Amino acid sequence: MTRMTSAAVHTAHPAFQPIAPGHVHRWGGARLVVARRAGLHRAPVLSPAEQGVLHALPGRRQAEWAAGRLLAKRLVCELVAAPAHDVEILPRDDGSPCVVVGGSPMPALHVSISHTAGHVAAALAPEPVGVDLCETASAEAVRRVADHVLSPGELSLVGTDRPDALAGAWALKEAAVKADRGSVFGAAPRSVAILGLRPPVLGGRRRAMVWQAGEAVLALVLAHRAGPA
CATH class of the missing domain: 3.90.470.20 (4'-phosphopantetheinyl transferase domain)
Incomplete structure (x- = not known):
């Protein structure tokens, strides 16, 4: 075998x-x-x-x-x-x-x-919409900066042994930040909570989906803006 x-x-x-x-x-x-x-x-x-x-x-x-x-x-x-x-x-x-x-x-x-x-x-x-691509070949780079982008709970959820999961987590974070018209550099990614990866679930008024696009992972995030009370 x-x-x-x-x-x-x-x-x-x-x-x-x-x-x-x-x-x-x-x-x-x-x-x-x-x-x-x-x-x-x-x-x-x-x-x-x-x-x-x-x-x-x-x-x-x-x-x-x-x-x-x-x-x-x-x-x-x-x-x-x-x-x-x-x-x-x-x-x-x-x-x-x-x-x-x-x-x-x-x-x-x-x-x-x-x-x-x-x-x-x-x-x-x-x-508001955000889309992001992350090549699975970039998983090692994501792993090196994971502590700055992912919380301990998110790291436990995502794991670090699957390149596609790491790429998906990064793409979700960046797509959500784009939908908020923020920057992936700084504290903004930490404000986006990944509650699930397969299927993707994000905190706040956000809907998300992740696909495999060849050698890359593709994330789409829709952010509902709260209207006046």
Whole structure:
């Protein structure tokens, strides 16, 4: 009888269900698309303002920025039936992306973008949304900073022996911080409590889902904003 290694078991039994690349998926009212960067050959239609943002970025970041806008614009165009040249994805003062259609900001549409070396994803929703990708190959880096991001209870829940679980925990934290329009650096990730990983459950008025996207883990978080009493 052949003895399977721990890594082989993890590969054979992934923690999260797979998500098909290139297709628009719907979950919880959000639209989501993920793709391999190597499969994106079409350049996005960029406005002069977007081109200004693009050219101000370091050269190594320009391709990933453009890939993210290509997917985000696809989601917006399909939802509002607008031509690509009328849709802009521009940064707010805090750096988070906002949707502009025909020169007018669309505050009722929330967008989030994520990219890694191999993948890119975008999400669009009528409520604050965050999407994040984390390559399973980055699990060792996550393990090194886990004490700063995950509480002792979360570390016990997630464990440190599964690369996909570590990647999923990191992606959940960062997606939630994005939905709150915060930064993953500092205390913000600690304010997001992971109560469950399979299926994902977060504290507060948040809904979450996690998928396996090739060699990456993809997390989507929707944050309900409390209205006036």
